[in-house]
Amino acid sequence: LVDALARTDAAYAGGLAKYVGRSRELLAASARGDNPFEGFAPSVPDGETLVFGDAGFGAAERDGLEAARKTGFVLVAGGLGERLGYEGIKLELPVELATGKSFLELYVDYVLAVQARAREDSGDASLVVPLCIMTSDDTDAPTRALLEAEGDFGAEPGQIEIMKQDKVAALSDGNAKLAVDDDDRWALLTKPHGHGDVHSLMRSTGIAKKWRESYGLDYVFFFQDTNPLVLHTILPALGVSAKRGFSMNSVCVPRRAGEAAGAITRLAKAGDDDLVINVEYNQLDPMLRAATGDGDVNDPATGFSPYPGNANVLVLGLADYVTTLHGEDMGVVDEFVNPKYKDDAKCDFKKPTRLECMMQDYPKLLRREVPGAKVGFTTFERWVAFSPAKNALDAARASSAKGEPAGAAGSAEFEVYAAHATRLGLATAGEVAATRTLSGVAGLFGGPKVVLLPSFALTQADVDAKVTPGSLDLDADAVLVLDGANIAVESAKVSGGLKVVNKRADASVVIRDLVVSNGGLAHVEIPDADIPAAKPFERIRGYKAVDAGVLVVEVAEPGHFLLSKDGQLTKLADEAEL
Ligand code: UGB
Secondary structure (H helix, E strand, C coil), rough: HHHHHHHHHHHCHHHHHHHHHHHHHHHHHHHHHHCCCCCCCCCCCEEEECCCCCHHHHHHHHHHHHHHHCEEEECCCCCCCCCCCCCCCCCCCCCCCCCCCCCHHHHHHHHHHHHHHHHHCCCCCCCCEEEEEEECCCHHHHHHHHHHHCCHHHHHCEEEEEEEEECCEEEECCCCCCCCEEEEEECCCCCCCCHHHHHHHHHHHHHHHHHHHCCCCCEEEEEEECHHHHHHHHHHHHHHHHHCCCEEEEEEECCCCCCCCEEEEEEECCCCCCEEEEECHHHHHHHHHHHCCCCCEEECCCCCCCEEEEEEEEEEEEEHHHHHHCCCCCCCCCEEECEEEECCCEEEEEECCCCCCCHHHHHHHHHHHCCCCCCEEEEEEEHHHHHCCCCCCCHHHHHHHHHCCCHHHHHHHHHHHHHHHHCCCCEEEEECCEEEECCCCCEEEECEEEEEEEEECCHHHHHHHCCCCCCCCEEECCEEEECCCCEECCCCEEEEEEEEECCCCCCEEEEEEEECCCCEEEEECHHHHHHHHCCCHHHHCEEEEECCCCCEECCCCEEEEEEEEECCEEEEEHHHCC
């Protein structure tokens, strides 16, 4: 017991005494029924809206490429996939079945692609773009094992750092008595503290300070484990942060009133600086109702709430971040407690509770340490930015039946295809006329299954430079994967599947007059009776992918190549021949 207490004490910034003191204050406020938003006047904060294809989007991507040279990435991955119905770590799951690449591989690929571009643009061949992953007791060992088995997916030694969050002591009553196991009074009960731990860990590990003082970085980009489309927002959001001087910038998507997503809100109180912060959806309606009489309603002109929906992806200015982390609060973001009371006296709980914290609550710390720091948001169209894989298949089916986003592994996969097809001009705003239904989840993208990997294109300008407009003729069910920087498409017709891989800096390939016809990659439903026996990543989708002869072309030697006719790769004497 003493060992467990010592561990819990050491893991919490300020120690166990501080934790218990805070718990008592928050539990007393909860028992009184205090409203944390009492006296605040809400309004829509100042931010930027970027529309794909507009000049502003392209300009933000360009600015972002420059800012990315001085950016570190932080992936919060301490959560288990219970809601997703998956027992392993979410990072090992395939994002989509056309490549089968895991979330972690895709994220590392992205960081390496940013690094390669940053080195090229800056002429500094030693420039490193760091990635930090926050794990927990639940995810730490398997995350490390995956990285080790895959040689860090090609990252350099030390480029990826891992910091593990610890659990906090569970509380058994309104006086913050520490809870022990019912069957073992010497076993201290602990519970997860939430993704807000990322900030105190960025301080206690010294990573934030190192990134600022030794690496000279300007920004930190925080993202979640299973939202692959977020990669499309990184550069434009960084560009907006740079242009507007935001100390914190939240990636947002349009939000419908009543949707179970937090909203970025400006809160004003006499005598205090305004606070721009995420308000969870269950608190938003009563707060707006009290302030305006209307509650959480759509703007009739747009059909969306005027308050942008939080995707919980954050760009922080590193200088202010380091100042804030090294202030009095030691990076512990304001916590909350959510006990389920057993009695009216509000002292006993149905089960032990604990303090929790969320990374998006950082503005409260920032305001105390850097008064006047600018906090804003960047809103993207949903199809550009948001494809969370969080729900299990049953929940996905239920949401789909109500016409709501499924938010599951399968829907996220087709959202990826939709976004990439749109980038190639093969769909409009993530849609084509026909949709498909798989395993009871309707409304999935009905167009070609396109995957443009980060190595191929980081920005839309990259796509436009490498793919001649109108050059691609793909069947509705075709698969097209482009992986590698030096690939250009002049004309191709694909019925079935084509993957072109060119990872060599000393080789280039031009696709011209190519006609591909094969069985492609079929997405096949798994009958409900067979789902329990399916592979775990198929079980959460309710379908599997069957490869019926996808043509894979990989460039394996230096030189200039032409990929044409029915898939012949011809080496040319020199580039001029192209
Ligand atoms: N995570 C950790 O690293 N440690 C933890 O202790 C807990 C989580 P969830 P949540 O995208 O729609 C968030 O569980 O917390 C990681 C926002 O708070 O997937 O229910 C975990 O591994 C909410 O405002 O989400 O809700 C994952 O990468 C809303 O924006 C990330 O934290 C919601 O996301 C998120 O954890 C959303």
